[in-house]
Structure formats: structure tokens, C-alpha cells
Amino acid sequence: MVFWRGSAALGGLFIFGCGHGPSPAAVPAPAAPPSPASACLIGTSGVASPDTLTVIAPQSDSAAVAATNTFDTLIRLDCEGRPIPGLAASWAHDSTSRVWTFVLRNSTSPSALDLATAWNSNDSASAVLEVSGVREAVADDDRHLVVTLEHPAESVPSIFADRTLGLPHPNALPAIVVHAIDGRDPRDLVDRGADVLITGDPDVLDYASRRPGTVLAPMPWDRVYVLLLAPEGRPPAELISADSAAFRAGLARDAVRAEARAARPPYWWSDLTSCSDTAPRGPIETGATSQVTIGYPASDPVARALAERIVALGDSSWFARGLANHDFEIALHGGAMDAYILPLPRMSLVPCRDASWPEGATLVPLVETRRTAILRKDGPALVIGGDGSLRPDKSSGGP
Amino acid sequence: MSFRARLLVAFGVAVVVPLLIFAAGVRREMDRRLTAEYGARVDAAVEGVRTQLGREGTDIATRLGALAAALSQDNRFRLATQDDPASRRYLLDLAGNAMRLSGLSFLEIQDSAGRILSSGHFRNAFDRLEPALPRALGSANGPALVRDRSATGSVMVLARVDSFRVAGRRFTVAGGTSADAFVAQLPRTDDLGVTLVLPGVDSTALPPYRHSALTALPIPYLDLAAGATTLDTARLVATGSPETLALLRRSVVSWSLLALAATVALALLLAAWLAARVNRPLAALAEKTAAIDLDRLDQDFSTDRTDEIGALSRLLGAMTDRVRTGAARLRDAERRVAMGDLARQVNHDIKNGLGPIRHVLRHLDEVARTEPAALAGVLAERKGTLDSSLAYLDTLARNYAGLSPALRREPCDVNAVVQEVVSGSPPGRVKTVLSAGLPPAAADRLVLRRIVENLVGNAVDGAAGRAGDVVTVSTERAARDGEGLIRIVVADTGPGMSREQLDRAFDDFFTTKEGGTGLGLSIVRRLVLDLGGALRIETEPGAGTRAIVDLPVSGESPR
Numbered sequence: 001m002v003f004w005r006g007s008a009a010l011g012g013l014f015i016f017g018c019g020h021g022p023s024p025a026a027v028p029a030p031a032a033p034p035s036p037a038s039a040c041l042i043g044t045s046g047v048a049s050p051d052t053l054t055v056i057a058p059q060s061d062s063a064a065v066a067a068t069n070t071f072d073t074l075i076r077l078d079c080e081g082r083p084i085p086g087l088a089a090s091w092a093h094d095s096t097s098r099v100w101t102f103v104l105r106n107s108t109s110p111s112a113l114d115l116a117t118a119w120n121s122n123d124s125a126s127a128v129l130e131v132s133g134v135r136e137a138v139a140d141d142d143r144h145l146v147v148t149l150e151h152p153a154e155s156v157p158s159i160f161a162d163r164t165l166g167l168p169h170p171n172a173l174p175a176i177v178v179h180a181i182d183g184r185d186p187r188d189l190v191d192r193g194a195d196v197l198i199t200g201d202p203d204v205l206d207y208a209s210r211r212p213g214t215v216l217a218p219m220p221w222d223r224v225y226v227l228l229l230a231p232e233g234r235p236p237a238e239l240i241s242a243d244s245a246a247f248r249a250g251l252a253r254d255a256v257r258a259e260a261r262a263a264r265p266p267y268w269w270s271d272l273t274s275c276s277d278t279a280p281r282g283p284i285e286t287g288a289t290s291q292v293t294i295g296y297p298a299s300d301p302v303a304r305a306l307a308e309r310i311v312a313l314g315d316s317s318w319f320a321r322g323l324a325n326h327d328f329e330i331a332l333h334g335g336a337m338d339a340y341i342l343p344l345p346r347m348s349l350v351p352c353r354d355a356s357w358p359e360g361a362t363l364v365p366l367v368e369t370r371r372t373a374i375l376r377k378d379g380p381a382l383v384i385g386g387d388g389s390l391r392p393d394k395s396s397g398g399p
Numbered sequence: 400m401s402f403r404a405r406l407l408v409a410f411g412v413a414v415v416v417p418l419l420i421f422a423a424g425v426r427r428e429m430d431r432r433l434t435a436e437y438g439a440r441v442d443a444a445v446e447g448v449r450t451q452l453g454r455e456g457t458d459i460a461t462r463l464g465a466l467a468a469a470l471s472q473d474n475r476f477r478l479a480t481q482d483d484p485a486s487r488r489y490l491l492d493l494a495g496n497a498m499r500l501s502g503l504s505f506l507e508i509q510d511s512a513g514r515i516l517s518s519g520h521f522r523n524a525f526d527r528l529e530p531a532l533p534r535a536l537g538s539a540n541g542p543a544l545v546r547d548r549s550a551t552g553s554v555m556v557l558a559r560v561d562s563f564r565v566a567g568r569r570f571t572v573a574g575g576t577s578a579d580a581f582v583a584q585l586p587r588t589d590d591l592g593v594t595l596v597l598p599g600v601d602s603t604a605l606p607p608y609r610h611s612a613l614t615a616l617p618i619p620y621l622d623l624a625a626g627a628t629t630l631d632t633a634r635l636v637a638t639g640s641p642e643t644l645a646l647l648r649r650s651v652v653s654w655s656l657l658a659l660a661a662t663v664a665l666a667l668l669l670a671a672w673l674a675a676r677v678n679r680p681l682a683a684l685a686e687k688t689a690a691i692d693l694d695r696l697d698q699d700f701s702t703d704r705t706d707e708i709g710a711l712s713r714l715l716g717a718m719t720d721r722v723r724t725g726a727a728r729l730r731d732a733e734r735r736v737a738m739g740d741l742a743r744q745v746n747h748d749i750k751n752g753l754g755p756i757r758h759v760l761r762h763l764d765e766v767a768r769t770e771p772a773a774l775a776g777v778l779a780e781r782k783g784t785l786d787s788s789l790a791y792l793d794t795l796a797r798n799y800a801g802l803s804p805a806l807r808r809e810p811c812d813v814n815a816v817v818q819e820v821v822s823g824s825p826p827g828r829v830k831t832v833l834s835a836g837l838p839p840a841a842a843d844r845l846v847l848r849r850i851v852e853n854l855v856g857n858a859v860d861g862a863a864g865r866a867g868d869v870v871t872v873s874t875e876r877a878a879r880d881g882e883g884l885i886r887i888v889v890a891d892t893g894p895g896m897s898r899e900q901l902d903r904a905f906d907d908f909f910t911t912k913e914g915g916t917g918l919g920l921s922i923v924r925r926l927v928l929d930l931g932g933a934l935r936i937e938t939e940p941g942a943g944t945r946a947i948v949d950l951p952v953s954g955e956s957p958r
Contacts, residue, residue: 202488254491255523308550309523316624320550 040079042217043381057198071166077386079220097152112139131352132159162349197374200258231360255309263365296341298322303341403674410670422655456542467563494519505556506574531628533571536560543619553624696723752792810839810953832873841953854889861893887948
């Protein structure tokens with residue numbers, strides 16, 4: 001068991017006080033952190049950020065957007081997945097590449113001790129660190145957090161950008177107010193002048209592109225849809241044969257009414273053997289009828305379109321069945337269907353946590369999708385994070 | 400079969416048969432008329448379905464024609480058919496949008512090769528080949544029923560097809576409306592409905608109330624979901640439910656049975672009441688009439704009834720009065736005859752008794768005239784003859800005196816009288832069976848003794864000379880018509896009497912025994928009647944004789 005499980009903040013102080021952990025003298029000087037890619041900057045540069053930012057997003061994106069500006073993580077990932085400074089202004093590793101030292105910003109209120117204490121006292125954070133191979137995290141002083149990994153890492157582990165390891169920052173400005181679309185016509189929201197509208201609906205994007213007061217900014221390719229085949233599913237051979245570039249391109253071009261492209265490797269789930277002992281995955285079961293049923297989450301139009309297209313290419317015994325999210329989870333783990341259209345994050349910071357499908361299933365990547373942010377032309381400049389978050393562009397002189 | 404039973408059967412038959420005929424007639428007529436009405440309604444329903452089907456087909460064709468016209472003018476569609484990538488998504492969504500705009504639930508645009516360019520009900524079925532759809536719809540004369548695949552199963556529609564040309568190429572547009580919605584909007588009632596029956600479906604497998612399929616409207620059917628490429632025939636079956644007719648039949652039968660039961664019950668009750676009304680007084684009359692004999696002519700037939708039974712009762716009463724009068728006259732005549740016989744007998748007997756005396760007196764007179772001296776001797780010699788004749792006459796006088804004894808009615812112990820009589824009988828010849836606690840009879844003790852003595856004497860005489868013959872005298876309490884009686888039975892085991900002997904047994908001077916006077920039973924009968932009692936003889940040749948005397952109980956006046 002790693003040390004933070006069950007230990008309290010005082011334990012961290014004790015460790016720090018007794019001088020355990022890597023010596024700062026052994027740590028090379030931190031290198032200059034990278035800056036966000038320019039592609040991650042959207043909106044009108046130079047406009048000051050307001051105190052409140054109203055964001056309209058689909059239900060599935062609401063959580064990510066809502067977390068924007070309310071959690072600070074040690075590092076962040078830009079829209080291209082590169083690490084950029086978060087609470088830590090810089091970082092470096094020792095010669096073994098197992099001990100990493102993060103230097104926190106001067107102006108940030110959470111200290112290294114606050115961060116280590118939060119990780120130690122939070123079960124979810126402890127679990128994420130454990131499955132990600134982080135042996136220990138020790139506050140060397142207020143600004144230096146020393147993290148020891150199980151295995152060497154040549155680049156800073158992206159795990160430290162995971163929201164689970166963040167600290168709440170409720171008073172950050174601008175305050176992000178998120179509204180789910182909830183079945184309303186998004187074009188009405190565009191007409192009302194929402195600060196940000198995130199959508200993948202081509203009709204809405206077509207409408208917004210015709211309005212002079214809006215700017216369309218593509219978001220990162222953040223979602224990949226896979227065809228999940230049960231190990232004993234029928235008939236897997238025909239379904240897997242659909243795994244071809246031309247087929248996936250056809251799906252992205254014609255079947256899906258969203259901005260989509262054929263799925264592109266590498267896929268973060270390709271190598272999950274290292275966490276197979278800890279992932280809570282059980283065997284999948286299949287239906288008992290002669291029909292081949294492909295399930296999908298009913299609230300996801302992309303998943304529905306993919307399921308229906310596959311059914312259209314099959315024979316008359318193939319059917320698509322949409323399920324509410326809760327029922328879909330039950331069906332996925334409880335069986336009764338032969339295949340599923342499963343939307344996955346294109347990038348996973350904690351693969352062993354996010355690989356929540358049953359053991360033995362085969363994943364056939366199909367398409368990747370992305371949303372587009374519709375901004376007011378007179379709105380603030382925003383930086384898009386790799387996790388779908390939106391933050392004001394600090395370089396533009398905002399608060 | 401009794402009068403009552405006959406009356407009941409007659410009433411039952413007279414009521415049940417007409418009622419059954421009436422109920423059967425009502426049921427048959429109702430059945431015929433309802434069946435005819437159902438047939439007419441079903442015919443009308445089928446005609447209505449045919450009309451609505453034609454109207455629906457026309458409506459679909461109109462919408463498809465408008466769509467075809469619009470598509471032939473649609474530049475983006477034209478570009479899409481020329482593989483313009485920018486119009487590809489427009490084409491794929493075109494059928495869905497057009498389907499919703501036109502109010503259809505099925506729309507498919509195909510090229511001339513049967514390739515699906517755009518599908519409204521199954522958007523992602525594009526590029527599939529389905530040439531059978533326009534070909535089959537084109538061969539159907541009017542709307543056809545089509546079952547096609549959808550993403551979640553299948554859709555069933557009433558469909559038609561149209562075609563148009565764009566850029567020199569021919570395209571077809573097939574569209575339709577929901578067959579379920581069409582069937583659902585057809586008028587139906589509780590007992591009349593329309594059901595869509597697909598090929599291969601046994602109509603007897605339909606829900607029970609639809610089993611009585613009466614008329615079916617054929618409609619072309621294409622099952623694309625099952626891979627069919629040619630038209631088959633489905634049926635829109637208009638059905639009338641037999642339930643209403645069956646319910647009506649059951650109701651008629653139930654009410655008929657109820658009416659029948661009630662009528663039969665009432666008829667039987669009425670018959671029973673009538674039978675009782677008629678039968679009871681007739682039975683009473685019969686009972687009274689049966690009790691009439693010459694000794695019992697005191698039956699009362701008086702009545703207040705004014706009907707036929709009253710008249711009959713009065714007739715019987717009058718007849719009884721006449722019989723009573725006749726019997727009295729008869730008895731008087733008998734008495735006078737008997738008195739004449741008696742007078743002749745007395746005359747004869749007296750003559751017989753006086754004859755020897757007359758002879759003795761003539762002899763004495765002759766002796767006195769011829770031989771006076773011998774008179775005393777002759778007198779002494781003939782004195783025995785005189786005494787004998789005088790004794791005979793004396794006996795005769797006493798016997799005749801016994802024919803009319805003076806009567807006294809007073810409480811009399813019958814058992815004591817019987818025992819007195821029996822004690823004077825030859826030992827061992829008479830035994831008694833006397834009922835203890837017997838009330839006293841109202842009788843003259845001397846008369847009663849004479850009655851018992853005569854009967855016992857007759858019985859003993861009748862049984863004389865036969866070894867083992869025994870005379871039994873028994874007493875008991877009896878009753879007749881509610882009146883208490885004392886019964887004395889003197890039974891012997893003698894030779895009994897023939898019918899002729901019995902008929903004359905009560906005649907005076909009739910006797911079957913040597914030396915008998917023939918007055919015993921006649922006297923006994925007269926004495927019993929004088930006491931207000933009754934005497935009857937039960938006898939058969941060889942089976943002995945039973946003389947039964949019924950006497951009134953003291954304190955109860957005889958009728």
C-alpha cells in the first residue's frame with residue numbers, strides 16, 4: 001500500500017520534518033514549462049475577461065465545462081494534450097526519472113503541503129495515484145512537491161492534470177455559469193447572445209456561421225466512439241470486418257451528423273495489461289436470442305447514428321436499441337446485447353480508471369468527434385483545455 | 400292416474416308447449432334478423448374501408464407527386480446526384496426532412512438502380528440496394544402494404560411510389576403512412592372491427608371476438624424486412640363479433656326458461672288449487688256415500704255451496720232421504736210381512752196346540768154321552784195330552800212374548816254379562832278375551848244377556864260335534880265416525896255360512912239346525928237395533944262365523 005492511504009496531513013508533516021524523500025539538492029533545475037499551443041486560444045484576443053461567463057453546453061459536456069476555473073491542478077493539458085503550468089509553474093526530474101519535483105507558483109494560495117494533504121485525505125485521489133503508479137508525494141517546502149513514481153517517466157505524467165487531484169478554487173474569475181441545452185433549440189440561445197455555446201449540431205453551426213456576431217472555434221477532438229463486441233457475441237466476425245479505414249471514413253462522413261473523422265491510433269486502451277489487476281472489470285454476457293442487438297446510449301445522437309448505420313449494413317436480424325444512460329451501464333455490464341456503441345474520451349489521464357467496460361470485450365474504434373464553441377465576437381479570449389475546459393486567456397490582460 | 404294428477408299434467412302441457420313454441424320462434428326470428436343486420440354492417444364496413452383505403456392512397460400519391468416535383472427542381476439534390484461532396488449530407492437528410500414536412504411516416508428516394516439515396520424512416524440505410532420496393536409498388540394498382548426494416552425493427556406502412564427525372568436520370572420516391580395508424584383510425588365498435596391479417600397468419604389465431612371473419616378486403620403486401628421481392632396479399636378483415644348475438648340468444652333463452660318456469664309453477668299451483676277445490680268436496684261426498692247402508696242412512700249432505708258440487712251433494716242428500724224413507728217402508732213392510740207370518744205361525748201353532756185339546760174334549764164329550772162312568776178314567780188317561788198341549792201353548796206364548804221385550808238403557812258392564820253367560824255354557828267350549836277398563840255400555844242388562852246368550856248359543860250349536868272347535872267371546876273398545884263403541888265379538892270355528900244362508904240369516908224362522916226356531920238372530924238383531932247398536936256377521940263356508948255387536952257407550956247418545 002502506498003503511504004498516503006490512511007495517513008493524515010500530520011503524517012505528511014512528519015515525513016517532511018524528518019527529512020525523508022528525495023533531496024532537493026539532487027533535483028536538477030526546473031526547465032521552462034511549455035506554453036499552450038496557439039490553436040488552443042479561441043475568441044477575440046485582447047478583450048478583457050468578464051466576471052461571469054455563461055456557457056451553454058450539451059449535457060454530456062456540462063461536467064467538464066462546469067469544472068472550469070473551479071479546480072486547480074498541478075499541471076494542465078492544452079488542447080493538444082501537452083502539459084502546461086497549473087499550480088506548478090515548473091517541474092523537473094532526477095537522474096532516475098522516478099523522482100519529480102514540482103515548483104509551485106509564488107502567487108498561488110495552496111502550498112505544496114496543502115496539495116499533499118488533500119491527496120492523502122481523499123480516497124478518490126489516493127486511488128487515482130495508486131493505479132497510476134505514484135508511490136509517494138511529499139511536500140518539501142511550501143513551494144516544492146516531490147513525487148516518487150514506481151517506474152521512470154521521461155515526461156511529466158499527465159495524471160497530475162486529472163481533476164481528481166485538483167484543489168477547489170471557487171473564487172476564480174470569471175465565474176463559469178453552465179447551462180445544459182436540455183432539448184431547447186440551441187439556435188435560440190445563439191440568438192440570445194450566450195457567451196459560449198458548445199455544440200456539434202451541424203444545423204446550429206451552419207446557422208451560427210451565418211450570423212455576423214459570432215465566431216466558431218473548433219474544440220479538440222475529445223471523443224472516440226468504439227464498437228464494443230462481447231467476447232461471445234454474434235456475429236463478431238462481420239462486425240469486426242467493418243474495422244477498415246474506408247468504413248470508418250464513411251461513417252464519419254455520412255452516418256454521423258456531427259463533425260467527425262475516422263478514429264486515429266494510438267488508443268489509450270491499447271495497453272491496459274499493467275492495470276488489469278486493479279480495474280473493476282467483469283466478464284460480459286450476451287443475449288440469448290437469434291437477433292443481434294447493438295446497444296447505444298439514447299442521449300447520444302452520434303452513438304445512435306453509428307449503431308443504425310451498422311444495423312443498416314447487417315441483415316434483418318440486426319437491431320439497434322437505445323438505452324438511457326443508467327440502463328446502458330446495466331446492459332453493458334449485465335449482458336443481453338451483442339455489441340455496444342461506446343463513447344470514450346479520446347485521451348485518458350487515468351486509463352485504468354476509465355477502462356470501465358467488461359473484461360474480454362473487443363473494442364473497434366470507429367470515429368472521433370469534436371464540438372465547436374460558438375462565441376460572441378465581442379467576447380473574451382479563452383484557452384481550451386485538453387479536458388474540454390475553458391479558461392480565460394491570462395495573456396490577454398484579464399483579471 | 401288420479402284426477403289431480405291428470406289436472407296437473409293437463410295444465411303443464413297446455414302451458415309449456417305453447418310457451419316453448421313461442422320462445423323458439425322468437426329466438427329463430429331474432430337470430431335471422433341479427434345475422435342479416437350484422438352482414439349488412441360488415442358489408443358497409445368493408446365498403447367504408449375500401450373507400451378510406453382509396454382515399455389514403457390518393458392522399459399519399461398527391462404528397463409524393465408534390466415531393467417529386469419539388470425534388471426535380473431542387474438544385475442541391477441535383478448537385479448531390481452528381482456526387483457533390485458538399486451536398487452529400489443534405490441528400491442523406493433530405494428524405495427525413497421531406498418525410499416530416501409531408502406528414503408521411505415512410506419515405507425513400509432511390510436511383511434507377513434501386514440504390515437508396517436517402518431514407519426518411521431509416522436515415523443510415525443509404526446506399527443499400529432495394530430495387531424491389533419501387534418495382535412492386537409500381538405494379539400495385541393503388542396503395543400497397545409494405546413492411547420495411549428500420550434501425551430498431553421494422554415499420555409497416557401503406558405506400559405508393561412516384562418517379563421524377565433530374566439531369567436525365569430517373570429517380571423514384573416511395574412513401575407512405577403508418578398502416579397501424581390507418582387501421583386504428585378506421586371506425587370500429589365493440590362488436591365490429593377491422594383487423595389487418597398478414598399472409599401466413601391464420602385468422603383463427605386472432606383474438607376470440609374476431610373469429611367470425613365475414614368479409615376481407617385484399618391488399619397487396621411486400622415484406623421487404625423478410626427479404627421478399629414480390630407482392631403477396633394481405634387482408635383487411637372486417638369482422639363482426641358473435642358476442643352480441645350470442646348474448647342476445649342467451650338472454651332470450653334465459654328469459655324464456657324463466658318465464659317457462661314461472662308459468663309452469665303458477666300453472667301447477669293453480670291446478671293443485673283447482674284440484675283441491677274440486678277433489679276435496681268430492682272425496683268428502685264419496686266418503687259419506689261409502690258410509691251409507693240401510694243401517695246408516697243418517698249421513699248429512701246439506702251444504703251451502705251453489706256450484707255443481709253443492710247440487711251433487713244436495714242430490715245425494717235427497718237420494719239418501721229417499722233411501723231412508725224407502726228403507727223405513729221396507730222395514731215396515733218387512734215387519735208387516737213378519738207379523739203376518741207370525742200371525743199365521745201363531746195361528747198355525749195355536750191350531751196345532753188346540754188340535755189335541757179339541758180331540759181330547761171331543762173324546763171326553765163322546766165318553767160323557769156314551770159312557771159317563773168311564774169319563775174319569777178317560778180324563779185321567781187323556782190328561783197328559785192336555786197338559787202337553789197347554790205346556791206347548793205356554794211355551795209358545797212365552798216365546799212370542801220374547802219378540803218384543805221392554806227396554807231400559809242404563810250403564811251396563813258388558814264384561815260381567817259376558818262372564819255370566821259363559822259361566823252357564825258347557826265347560827271348555829267357550830273362552831273369553833275381555834278388554835280391561837272397558838267403559839259401561841248403554842243397555843238393558845237383560846236384553847244384553849239375551850243378545851249374548853243367543854249369539855253364544857248359536858255359536859256353540861254351530862260348532863257342536865266338531866272336535867277342537869272353540870267359541871271365543873271378546874270385548875273391546877271401538878269407534879266409528881268418531882263415536883265410541885263397545886264391541887262384542889262372538890267367533891266360532893264352525894262350518895260357517897254360504898252367501899245365501901247369510902242373506903237369510905236375519906229372517907225370522909230361518910234356521911239351519913234341527914229343532915231351531917229360526918228366531919234367534921232375528922231377535923238378536925232387533926234387540927241390538929233397539930239398543931242403538933249394530934250387528935254384522937262375517938262368515939265364509941268352512942272358516943267359521945264372527946258375530947260383531949257394536950253398542951253405544953253409556954253417556955254418549957247414539958246417533
